[in-house]
Amino acid sequence: MTTLDRDETRAPVVVRAASAGLPLRVAVPVAVAAGVALLLAFPPYGWWPLAPVGVAGLAVATHRRRLRAGAGLGFLTGVALFAPLLAWTNLHTGLLPWVLLSLLQAGYLALLGAATAWVSPVVDRWRWAWPPVTGVLWVAQEALRDRTPFGGFPWGRLAFSQDESPLLRWAWLGGAPLVTGVVAVAGGLLVVGGWRRWSAPEGVWRPLAGVTAGLLVLVGVGLAVPTGAGGGGRSVRVAIVQGNVPRLGLDFNAQRQAVLNNHVDATVKLAGQVAAGAVPRPDLVVWPENSSDIDPLRSAAAGARISAAADAIGAPILVGAVLSGPGAGEVRNAGILWRPGTGPDLTQMYTKRHPVPFAEYVPMRSLARMVSSQVDRVRADFVAGVAPGVVDAGAVVLGDVICFEVAYDGLVRETVDGGAQLLVVQTNNATFDVAEARQQLAMVRLRAVEHGRAALMASTVGVSGFVAPDGRVSDATGFNTRAVVVRQVTLSQGRTPATRAGGWPESALVGLAVAALAVAGVLRRRREVTVAG
Incomplete structure (x- = not known):
């Protein structure tokens, strides 16, 4: 052939x-x-x-x-x-x-x-x-x-x-x-x-x-x-405060005082229920991301309002705050522990490690401006933190991540490696909708199962709620409403195979x-x- x-x-x-x-x-x-x-x-x-x-x-x-x-x-x-x-x-x-x-x-x-x-x-x-x-x-x-x-x-x-x-x-x-x-x-x-x-x-x-x-x-x-991960059994009582905002949308920042007041007032109202014996006193209160867009470390009035809420409830509050600096034209997205009687505990503060590009900071701003002038709506760039969100609240060690950070494997895992007993996601969904909030809650459910930890999501407008180590959701709030939910949470200290494998x-x-x-x-x-x- x-x-x-x-x-x-x-x-x-x-x-x-x-x-x-x-x-x-x-x-x-x-x-x-x-x-x-x-x-x-x-x-x-x-x-x-x-x-x-x-x-x-x-x-x-x-x-x-x-x-x-x-x-x-x-x-x-x-x-x-x-x-x-x-x-x-x-x-x-x-x-x-x-x-x-x-x-x-x-x-x-x-x-x-x-x-x-x-x-x-x-x-x-x-x-x-x-x-x-x-x-x-x-x-x-x-x-x-x-x-x-x-x-x-x-x-x-x-x-x-x-x-x-x-x-x-x-x-x-x-x-x-x-x-x-x-x-x-x-x-x-x-x-x-x-x-x-x-x-x-x-x-x-x-x-x-x-x-x-x-x-x-x-x-x-x-x-x-x-x-679950074992190594626990001790429980704490945690309150989530969803203060809501006057109006959904990007202009929620123009309502900074109203948003802060909403979270203070809801916490003070909860304190009244505690004093009346209607609700057990929580060991910890969690406020969402952007609950104080007025820097409470620089504004005496804002700091005083948060202190009044912490003193009234008699428990530390994890406050989602926007802090000025460290440099000119820079800000930080932080979760800061505010203790009753003493105020902010600067040793127990988490700064968001993964700011969202083109939303919280603008990379290559001059080039991005050629595509759209909308990038200049981000006036101050958020500076990334460097340490995992491990916050010792006394009664419980928290693994704190902020908003979209829950989607990143390593950011959540590093809090558990650092000793976190309860996973916390502080978020602000006021610029989005209920679909985005539910998609984010699905991520929280996966993280709870992955690390064998109870978890919670605290949002300004919803959806907020608690998640068990098997992924079940409890006390989920509605969207665009004010709500306060209190729940007894069992803590875990062990490590799952996923946590060990990294x-x-x-x-x-x-x-x-x-x-x-x-x-x-x-x-x-x-x-x-x-x-x-």
Whole structure:
């Protein structure tokens, strides 16, 4: 046989294998539907079983496609997910920030789509590799998105869609990255069962039984995983004060005195109920982020008002305050412990370590101004703190994070490593809506399970509430209302497997993703050599 004859006999086989993906006219709506399915898995919808369906849809749409097509399809999935998921970002700031952020986040799913297309030879050769390969690629994509640019934006991680799911308990073993991996593995199992026909010897029932068994194992392990960290048993009584604001929107800052008064008045009213014997005295009171945007360390009047509230309730108050300095034109977003009788305890103060770029500070301001003059609405840049949010309130050691920081694995974990017995999230949702607040509460639920700690979220306008170490929510408040909730909380001091493992589960899964991409490269090279030969 001549070389030409040999090429002619092999080439058609290669072409058929490469073109066996979904027709583009089908892949495009499948990719969009995948994004919609992922969206519906998150709060406020909460249809968590759709997360694996969305993962499967993206995998099927991008399989056996060129890298450029895979990236384009992944981008469509990303836009369908992130544009509506992040719609709360345009409520008071206009369309541009929302559009830019949504497109940026969709770009990471474009990379995932290209990577999924790239590994097609791996899952074609070993069909049962589809679940683990899908799982590690999703973890790797989120690891990159969580860190870049400007420290990343972890909103919309698969793990945060599982707050009502038995898969949430996988967080106890390996944190948010493992939960994301498990959800994506479930999606890969769906693809295994549904992609093309099985060969005659295998039939259809045996592989479907394997897929079903795999899904049941993922759910079963989740149900069997214990919760809590042990080493506790002591309890404290904690009050959350949700003072509310006169008006939602960016101009809540113009209402600084009213917001502070709301939180003082609600606390004083609680003190009256305590004095009357209607409510037990709390050991700690938690105010939300921005409860005092008047610097209480520089304003004697603001400090006096907070001291009056602390003296009335007879318990320390964790105050969310905006503090001036340290430099000119700089401010700090802080949680500061205010003790009855003595006032602010400057040794027990946490400064937010991850200010939000373009919202709390503006990187490359002169360049950003060319895109939009809206960046100058951020007049003073927030300065990042350097120490974990470990606050010793006497009766309890708190692990404090502020607002979006709850989405970052390391920031929460470092408070537990520092001895935190209760996780606290101080947040201000006055510039957003109830969907954003519920998405944030889902993150608090995951952190509670991950570290085996009771947790709470204190918001200016809601949603505020307590979370048990198994992820259950208690005493959740309404949105845009004034509320005070008091609850007895059991403390924990032990460490879960996830806390002990730290960042290693994510690193290991990312390493496996790199290995899968490398194996795909080898298989592609061999195919090219075969075709050329």
